[in-house]
Amino acid sequence: MTIPERLGLPHAGYGVGLRNVHFAHILNHNPAVDWFEIISENYMDSHGPPRYVLDQIAERYPVVMHGVSLSIGSSDPLDMDYLRKLRSLADSVGSLWVSDHVCWTGIAGLNAHDLLPVPFTEATLRHVIERIRIVQDVLERPLVLENPSTYVTFARSTMTEAEFLTRMATEADCGLLLDVNNVYVSSVNHDLDPQEFIRNLPHERVVQFHLAGHTSYGTHCIDTHDSEVIDPVWDLYRLAHELTGGASTLLEWDAKIPPFPVVHQEVLKAVDRINHRLTPAETMDETPPRPENGFARPDEGTATVPQPATMISAEVE
Amino acid sequence: MPELSAAGESVEPQENPRELAIIQQWFQTVIMHPDGVTAGVDSAEARQQIDISPDELEQVVTRSAARSSLQRMEVYANAYYARLLECMGNEFPALQHAVGEEAFGGFAFGFLQQYPSSSYTLAELGSRFPRYLKESRPPGEGGSPWWMDFVIDLATYERACSEVFDAPGPEGEPWLTADNLAAVPPEQWSSARLRLVQPLRLMTFDYPVHDYVTAVRQGREPAAPVQAVTRLAVSRRDYIVRRNVVTEIQFELLRALQQGLRLGEALEAAVTAVPDPQVDLAAELGNWFRDWAAAGLIRGISTDSDPEPPTEPAAAPKQD
Ligand SMILES: [Fe+2]
Numbered sequence: 001m002t003i004p005e006r007l008g009l010p011h012a013g014y015g016v017g018l019r020n021v022h023f024a025h026i027l028n029h030n031p032a033v034d035w036f037e038i039i040s041e042n043y044m045d046s047h048g049p050p051r052y053v054l055d056q057i058a059e060r061y062p063v064v065m066h067g068v069s070l071s072i073g074s075s076d077p078l079d080m081d082y083l084r085k086l087r088s089l090a091d092s093v094g095s096l097w098v099s100d101h102v103c104w105t106g107i108a109g110l111n112a113h114d115l116l117p118v119p120f121t122e123a124t125l126r127h128v129i130e131r132i133r134i135v136q137d138v139l140e141r142p143l144v145l146e147n148p149s150t151y152v153t154f155a156r157s158t159m160t161e162a163e164f165l166t167r168m169a170t171e172a173d174c175g176l177l178l179d180v181n182n183v184y185v186s187s188v189n190h191d192l193d194p195q196e197f198i199r200n201l202p203h204e205r206v207v208q209f210h211l212a213g214h215t216s217y218g219t220h221c222i223d224t225h226d227s228e229v230i231d232p233v234w235d236l237y238r239l240a241h242e243l244t245g246g247a248s249t250l251l252e253w254d255a256k257i258p259p260f261p262v263v264h265q266e267v268l269k270a271v272d273r274i275n276h277r278l279t280p281a282e283t284m285d286e287t288p289p290r291p292e293n294g295f296a297r298p299d300e301g302t303a304t305v306p307q308p309a310t311m312i313s314a315e316v317e
Numbered sequence: 318m319p320e321l322s323a324a325g326e327s328v329e330p331q332e333n334p335r336e337l338a339i340i341q342q343w344f345q346t347v348i349m350h351p352d353g354v355t356a357g358v359d360s361a362e363a364r365q366q367i368d369i370s371p372d373e374l375e376q377v378v379t380r381s382a383a384r385s386s387l388q389r390m391e392v393y394a395n396a397y398y399a400r401l402l403e404c405m406g407n408e409f410p411a412l413q414h415a416v417g418e419e420a421f422g423g424f425a426f427g428f429l430q431q432y433p434s435s436s437y438t439l440a441e442l443g444s445r446f447p448r449y450l451k452e453s454r455p456p457g458e459g460g461s462p463w464w465m466d467f468v469i470d471l472a473t474y475e476r477a478c479s480e481v482f483d484a485p486g487p488e489g490e491p492w493l494t495a496d497n498l499a500a501v502p503p504e505q506w507s508s509a510r511l512r513l514v515q516p517l518r519l520m521t522f523d524y525p526v527h528d529y530v531t532a533v534r535q536g537r538e539p540a541a542p543v544q545a546v547t548r549l550a551v552s553r554r555d556y557i558v559r560r561n562v563v564t565e566i567q568f569e570l571l572r573a574l575q576q577g578l579r580l581g582e583a584l585e586a587a588v589t590a591v592p593d594p595q596v597d598l599a600a601e602l603g604n605w606f607r608d609w610a611a612a613g614l615i616r617g618i619s620t621d622s623d624p625e626p627p628t629e630p631a632a633a634p635k636q637d
Contacts, residue, residue, distance in 0.1 A: 041437055045438060046440075046483050047484055048482050048556065049483075069437035069438070073337075075338035075341055107338065107341040107345050109435050110434065110435055113397075113439060113442075114348075114393065114396055116344065123334070127337060151390075152379070152389040154378060155375070155377055156377075219383035219384055220381070220392075222392065305400045306392065306396050309403065309439055311407060311440065313408055314408075314478045314479045314481070314482035314558055316530060316557070316558040317557050317558065
């Protein structure tokens with residue numbers, strides 16, 4: 001049986017991660033964004049303004065739910081209450097699909113609120129596949145899992161991340177969210193070839209791409225989501241686009257968030273990048289310090305948080 | 318890295334079904350350890366899972382060309398506290414302003430060890446922070462500086478704001494007007510029931526925390542806190558958290574009404590709680606109700622002769 005491109009899911013175009021600093025702009029200006037991705041946990045239990053805003057946005061735009069607490073790789077039992085709430089939010093906003101990460105967030109009932117790495121072993125693979133099946137049964141829609149940025153690898157791993165993702169997606173029959181920035185970050189951190197990573201994935205299962213900026217410290221990178229996408233990541237994006245035939249593309253910007261039009265413009269660069277290969281000279285000229293928007297990179301002394309948490313704080317008179 | 322793969326191969330063949338749980342419990346213990354990765358790896362709790370010394374870390378976590386296993390693990394350890402500290406600062410900006418970033422970091426650091434998150438949502442993270450601050454203050458008179466009372470008040474108020482902000486709210490419901498109030502015949506007032514806004518939190522503080530919080534949120538330098546018993550009705554209107562300062566007798570009256578008592582009974586309860594309200598109740602009551610209706614605190618009024626009063630929002634017909 002041949003698998004249709006993107007598992008048969010739609011190509012939603014070029015979207016932006018919904019962040020509360022942009023709520024007012026979006027509601028007032030109706031920007032021509034193809035779609036929005038929301039952090040599921042920020043809305044699942046909300047009865048206040050976040051949910052009110054989301055309902056209006058979901059009326060105007062396609063929405064995809066992206067979670068950070070599924071913890072598909074944890075050895076703790078799946079949280080069925082969480083899954084039911086996820087399902088109910090997906091039903092009510094008409095989420096095109098539901099995504100999360102190939103990671104674990106905690107064990108023994110705790111949540112570190114981080115995307116922690118799993119060892120790539122047969123045991124992990126079997127565990128994750130079994131859980132994906134359960135999640136897809138509850139959600140009754142495809143689960144799409146993302147490769148996170150990672151900062152360690154385990155001595156016990158017996159396969160590459162690409163092999164793990166390929167076997168996982170194929171055997172559990174789920175989709176992949178290919179974060180090309182995470183591929184770049186992890187490849188720098190683990191001395192790997194990012195192109196080989198992308199070439200070795202099951203391309204027909206890539207439902208969505210993530211793009212984001214990160215912080216480089218020379219010896220390693222941190223996935224800070226606080227800046228523009230760098231050229232080597234755009235190159236990986238173009239490669240992934242060619243291999244997959246294209247998929248819904250989303251820009252994540254979670255720290256030092258600029259005004260909405262800047263974020264939107266950043267994802268629209270994807271269209272140019274697909275069609276236009278930069279010459280090596282252009283690439284070199286354009287890489288660091290990116291002065292045009294005035295968002296300086298943090299230096300080594302600044303605390304930089306990987307995948308900064310997005311939470312919505314109260315508005316108080 | 319030939320020496321690493323050699324070490325990996327020597328333990329690979331047999332597969333322990335609990336292997337994933339063991340490595341995850343170990344990893345979590347190490348990155349959450351308050352004294353850092355080296356202390357974490359060396360802790361009894363971690364060694365119970367994987368018995369290696371910090372020097373042997375590469376047996377579990379491989380190094381990269383440029384970075385040691387320890388440096389690589391430190392990314393997760395630093396991120397754990399840094400990320401959650403940032404979230405705490407977002408939820409408690411006035412408290413952070415009051416004590417300064419360093420002391421706030423200390424409070425949050427201690428809190429995260431005492432009450433690590435056990436919820437899928439960060440919205441729950443700060444829920445036990447006021448309790449932690451109360452529990453961690455030294456007992457007895459003079460056991461802690463005066464400002465701990467203020468700090469606890471601030472934490473309690475800022476947390477209440479978060480909860481009121483995201484609770485089911487009154488937006489979209491009709492308002493109670495002065496005309497609605499005037500339409501109630503005088504003889505029916507004492508048996509009338511007032512429906513108060515949801516959410517409504519009636520809270521008492523030792524300091525005027527609301528002024529402090531508002532100043533910080535507006536980017537102004539708040540005045541130094543001066544002790545003054547402060548009673549607040551914290552609610553929401555137009556998706557923004559609102560607070561009304563109320564007197565002691567008003568507070569008791571609102572509390573009785575919130576419990577569902579009829580107005581006559583509620584007044585009796587309030588006067589019992591505050592025998593000397595220092596106000597002419599009969600003269601003031603009408604003004605209070607008008608003010609509270611205008612502030613959106615009273616949302617409906619029903620009398621016995623009016624089983625389905627027009628000021629109540631029409632209930633949606635049941636579909637099932
Ligand atoms: Fe991502």
